[in-house]
Amino acid sequence: MSVDQGRKLATRPRQAVDTSRAEALRERYDRATAALGPPLALVDLAAFDRNAADLTRRAAGRPIRVATKSLRCRYLIERALARPGYQGVMCYSLPEALWLYAAGTSDDLLVAYPAVDRTALRALAADEGARRHVTIMVDSVGHLDVVDQALGDGHPEIRVCLELDVSWRPLAGQPLVHIGARRSPLFTPGQAADVARTITRRPGFRLVGLMGYEGQIAGLGDAPPGHPVRARLIRGIQDRSGPELRRRRTETVRLIQALTSLEFVNGGGTGSLETTALDESVTELTAGSGLVGPTLFDAYRRFSPDPALVFALPVVRRPGPHIATLFSGGYIASGTGTPDRLPRPYLPAGLSLIGVEGAGEVQTPVRGAAADRLRPGDRVWLRHAKAGELAERFTDYYLLDGDQVTAVATYRGEGQCFG
Secondary structure (H helix, E strand, O other): OOOOOOOEOOOOOOOOOOHHHHHHHHHHHHHHOOOOOOOEEEEEHHHHHHHHHHHHHHHOOOOEEEEHHHOOOHHHHHHHHOOOOEEEEEEOOHHHHHHHHHHOOOOOEEEEEEOOOHHHHHHHHHOHHHHHHEEEEEOOHHHHHHHHHHHOOOOOOEEEEEEOOOOEOOOOOOOOOOEOOOOOOOOOHHHHHHHHHHHHHOOOEEEEEEEEOOHHHHOOOOOOOOOHHHHHHHHHHHHHHHHHHHHHHHHHHHHHHOOOOOOEEEEOOHHHHHHHHOOOOOOEEEEOHHHOOOHHHHHOOOOOOOOOEEEEEEEEEEEEOOEEEEEOOOOOOOOOOOHHHOOEEEEOOOOEEEOOOOOOOOEEEEEOHHHHHOOOOOEEEEEOOOOHHHHHOOOEEEEEEOOEEEEEEOOHHHOOOOO
16 A cells, blocks of 8 residues: 555444435535635534533433533524523633623633633622622632732632542542543542632632532543444443442532532533433533534444534545545644544545545545545535534634524634633
8 A cells, every 4th residue: 555545544433324314414515605615614503403402301400501612602602501401601711701701691600620810810800790600610729829819818709619520540549540530639528628618718719619520421432433342441430430429429519518508519511411410419510512513422322412513625636536635624623632633524425534644734635435526626524523622713603594604703703712
């Protein structure tokens, strides 16, 4: 095999592609955007709404807090919030939360990551309305110190949420084996209660919530295509992690509630709504990625979101049989740097990336029999591996509603970038 042929990256979806349905969908997307020049990103609102309805079904009556990081488009955030079963937003930075509050997007804003931006903290303290509606995350006394240093003695009361590490440590809770995201240092109920006690005694702070993101369940697909052994291992981890977490989180809530009344206990993510909803100590869930259906969520058995967010790249070359070269396309998802973080050709069906090039900043070659039917100027539709990161590449999302297309701004389009 020659170097230019390369190897095909493993990008097969979990289920076989219905080619006739795929072709009809491609024709619909091409027709609706015929007057627009790619690269462009398209949101199929019917698919978005179907996904939103399925998330509320899986949440089994628990309200869902919208994870803004997975959308980064105010229109889509507000569309989700307008539906029954959705309440509040989970932001990924304090400046973002302040911006969304000022825009009227929500009056219930939880910042999922600790805030150490002193300028943003001062802006929060100076805005009486924002102080009532924005909650920042802490997991140590050090985070309280940052706030005090930024605001000085006698600062107004700041709402805080305590984050519990809800990863799984199979060796009697010892950190020698840690399965899950590296987030909070607070793993045991006693550790969380100690920090909670400090918060309740410290002037200028009010503890209102507890949060935990079980990434080993919510963010780890239990049916990775072509990896049956890994799938069994992941399912074993999740089956054992879930019950242990419910016991530990329930005890944590009990200890903290003895110190102060909590307004909410937040948990879960798109991939764990069913299991997190089984935990009676949790009052609300969080989801965002499941609204748009990126490729990383193709590897789950419990649910299958529709691909609601896609992007089109134009064909600019036909360098050889079965190969078409697309303009741009190097929209690589954050994380492990593995092939599953690459965008995946979607329509027409049957195309894949080439291993020796992948997705490039300026060009992205794709391979497959369908490439022979493509000509310069045609478009290929792709899916991103993650949900919100595509919004960093486009100033506008085009919304497809029936046969009508309208443009709405992403965060980038509104001149915003929050890291």
